[in-house]
Amino acid sequence: MGLNYAEHVAESATVLPAGRRPDEPLLFLKPPSAVVGPGEPIRYPAGVTRLDPEAEMAVVIGQRLRHASLEQAAGGIAGVTAFNDVSARNYQRSDGQWTRAKGFDTFAPVGPVVVAGLALEGRIVECRVNGMRRQRGDTTDLIVPVPELLRYITRIMTLEPGDVVATGTPAGVAPVSVGDRIAISVEGVGTLENPVAEELA
Numbered sequence: 001m002g003l004n005y006a007e008h009v010a011e012s013a014t015v016l017p018a019g020r021r022p023d024e025p026l027l028f029l030k031p032p033s034a035v036v037g038p039g040e041p042i043r044y045p046a047g048v049t050r051l052d053p054e055a056e057m058a059v060v061i062g063q064r065l066r067h068a069s070l071e072q073a074a075g076g077i078a079g080v081t082a083f084n085d086v087s088a089r090n091y092q093r094s095d096g097q098w099t100r101a102k103g104f105d106t107f108a109p110v111g112p113v114v115v116a117g118l119a120l121e122g123r124i125v126e127c128r129v130n131g132m133r134r135q136r137g138d139t140t141d142l143i144v145p146v147p148e149l150l151r152y153i154t155r156i157m158t159l160e161p162g163d164v165v166a167t168g169t170p171a172g173v174a175p176v177s178v179g180d181r182i183a184i185s186v187e188g189v190g191t192l193e194n195p196v197a198e199e200l201a
């Protein structure tokens with residue numbers, strides 16, 4: 001989901017005028033080819049002029065959800081993990097939709113583990129680049145809470161076991177360069193670390 005923390009909405013004018021919240025949850029998809037694990041490099045594509053990491057808490061779906069109630073949505077979560085919604089900001093701004101900007105290979109680091117039974121509220125989410133903190137948010141501040149988000153999604157598409165739903169990023173997004181090391185932390189989960197490397201030929 002995009003634009004799910006008020007302070008991030010205020011700093012972003014990608015889709016809406018700064019400070020205006022979406023009327024409904026703002027959804028986008030990343031392909032399976034974008035997924036990488038802990039320690040694997042995020043490749044910086046040719047043509048990208050600004051590459052931003054985005055720290056997010058993600059939930060992993062544990063059972064098939066279709067037209068789920070809030071209770072069914074909450075019960076359908078297998079666990080919580082950390083997610084890096086890597087974004088090519090120049091394409092996000094130019095394209096008007098986000099498939100290219102967020103869909104490159106390696107643009108969906110996830111991990112390091114999936115933890116069952118964690119409360120969804122009160123999780124501190126952080127992004128550090130080369131040890132310096134860029135982002136810090138609390139999932140209590142999500143505009144659309146996770147069960148409500150899953151209920152909304154399942155009115156549109158069926159969620160299957162193993163699907164990953166990232167829930168939005170807090171304020172503080174900023175660009176990275178080749179050679180940087182990104183650390184995404186979710187309280188109770190641990191830290192997902194990935195280096196930024198040049199694109200492979």
